[in-house]
Amino acid sequence: MIVDILIKNASELVTVRDTRRSAKTKGDMEDLGIIRNGALAIEGKDIVAIGETNKILTTITRAKTVIDATDSIVLPGFVDCHTHLVFGGSREDEFIQKIEGKSYLEILQRNGGILSTVEKTREDLASPRVLMNRAQTFLDKMLTFGTTTAEIKTGYGLSTQSELDLLNIIARLKESQPIDLVSTFLGAHAVPKEYENRKADYIRLVLDMLERAKTEGLAEYCDVFVEEGAFSPLEARTILKQAKKQGLKLKLHAGEFNDMGGVELGAELGATSIDHLDYISERGMELMAQKKTIGVLLPGVPFHLMTNKYAPARKLIEAGVPIALATDFNPGSCPTLSMQMIIALACRQMKLTPAEAISAATINAAYALDRGDKTGSIEVGKRADIIVLNIPRHQQLPYWFAMNLVAKVIKNGVIIY
Numbered sequence: 001m002i003v004d005i006l007i008k009n010a011s012e013l014v015t016v017r018d019t020r021r022s023a024k025t026k027g028d029m030e031d032l033g034i035i036r037n038g039a040l041a042i043e044g045k046d047i048v049a050i051g052e053t054n055k056i057l058t059t060i061t062r063a064k065t066v067i068d069a070t071d072s073i074v075l076p077g078f079v080d081c082h083t084h085l086v087f088g089g090s091r092e093d094e095f096i097q098k099i100e101g102k103s104y105l106e107i108l109q110r111n112g113g114i115l116s117t118v119e120k121t122r123e124d125l126a127s128p129r130v131l132m133n134r135a136q137t138f139l140d141k142m143l144t145f146g147t148t149t150a151e152i153k154t155g156y157g158l159s160t161q162s163e164l165d166l167l168n169i170i171a172r173l174k175e176s177q178p179i180d181l182v183s184t185f186l187g188a189h190a191v192p193k194e195y196e197n198r199k200a201d202y203i204r205l206v207l208d209m210l211e212r213a214k215t216e217g218l219a220e221y222c223d224v225f226v227e228e229g230a231f232s233p234l235e236a237r238t239i240l241k242q243a244k245k246q247g248l249k250l251k252l253h254a255g256e257f258n259d260m261g262g263v264e265l266g267a268e269l270g271a272t273s274i275d276h277l278d279y280i281s282e283r284g285m286e287l288m289a290q291k292k293t294i295g296v297l298l299p300g301v302p303f304h305l306m307t308n309k310y311a312p313a314r315k316l317i318e319a320g321v322p323i324a325l326a327t328d329f330n331p332g333s334c335p336t337l338s339m340q341m342i343i344a345l346a347c348r349q350m351k352l353t354p355a356e357a358i359s360a361a362t363i364n365a366a367y368a369l370d371r372g373d374k375t376g377s378i379e380v381g382k383r384a385d386i387i388v389l390n391i392p393r394h395q396q397l398p399y400w401f402a403m404n405l406v407a408k409v410i411k412n413g414v415i416i417y
């Protein structure tokens with residue numbers, strides 16, 4: 001057989017095998033399906049063969065490109081299943097206030113926080129090219145860190161036109177660069193200044209925005225920020241039920257600073273994932289396990305905000321909740337694009353094993369975006385989204401931290417880095 005790309009001699013081919021065709025739970029998260037001295041063949045956009053190098057070489061007679069992965073590991077590309085990547089400005093001054101001890105909610109109440117990014121994003125939307133180019137630069141960087149699929153939320157426009165503009169920018173980014181993007185409408189991220197003390201009116205506006213987003217086919221998911229100072233579970237219910245009726249899939253931000261009941265609501269409505277979970281009750285964990293709701297954990301947030309309050313990952317795994325990892329890339333609470341850094345934090349601060357963290361950042365994150373059938377593991381028939389890391393064992397991935405270990409990125413069968 002003659003193929004397009006052959007990768008051979010990998011010290012570990014980390015397939016993260018997807019045996020159950022659903023997000024991994026409990027002990028399954030440890031099962032990375034490692035093939036030592038592994039090889040894989042790519043034809044077009046797809047993986048066509050995997051196995052030990054000596055066996056693969058008996059069937060593959062020629063390849064247009066051969067990559068020798070000696071002393072390296074080969075992984076599925078990372079899936080960053082929670083980002084807010086399109087925004088204006090940056091918030092380093094707020095970061096300094098945090099160093100001085102002010103809390104996120106205090107900064108939010110002083111019209112800082114999300115609303116300051118909304119102001120800057122609205123300004124930049126006057127010439128959408130600027131925002132678009134900036135997002136493009138972020139995505140280019142993300143790729144060099146090994147992310148091949150990502151979600152992007154709106155939520156820094158908070159008016160009908162600006163939210164639609166943001167959805168349109170995401171749609172254009174899907175066409176203009178190689179990372180597969182999933183778009184999420186997050187009109188209920190905060191209540192904008194012009195609706196201060198008129199929250200019910202703003203919720204009605206969000207319902208209108210949903211209608212428009214749906215008609216124009218721009219969003220796949222609807223998300224709501226359930227938190228003190230943002231939206232209550234009751235308000236979130238109105239928005240999410242409407243979104244569901246319109247055929248959108250659901251996500252929630254819940255338990256970032258308080259356990260408000262967002263977890264129970266998300267599980268009840270059949271959300272694909274509930275994200276953050278730094279605060280979650282035992283009952284919430286049980287419900288998520290029962291409904292197989294994926295818990296997307298974002299350890300970069302408590303790290304950057306210096307709250308030291310991390311999601312109880314070990315308890316979640318014991319309870320049987322499938323967990324995924326993501327950056328939550330945004331200017332206020334997590335300015336990093338590196339899934340490698342997130343894996344390093346998850347192991348240190350939430351006590352995930354390296355294998356669990358890798359499952360959470362690949363296959364489980366792919367299921368958190370409903371893309372588990374296409375990506376997230378290295379299997380015949382799945383898309384060739386592959387990264388080669390300059391380390392001989394997967395245990396070294398979280399060990400070397402804040403360094404870029406990625407040597408090569410293959411997206412849809414094309415070597416792009």
Ligand SMILES: [Zn+2]
Nearest residue numbers: 082084253328
């Ligand atoms: Zn977020």
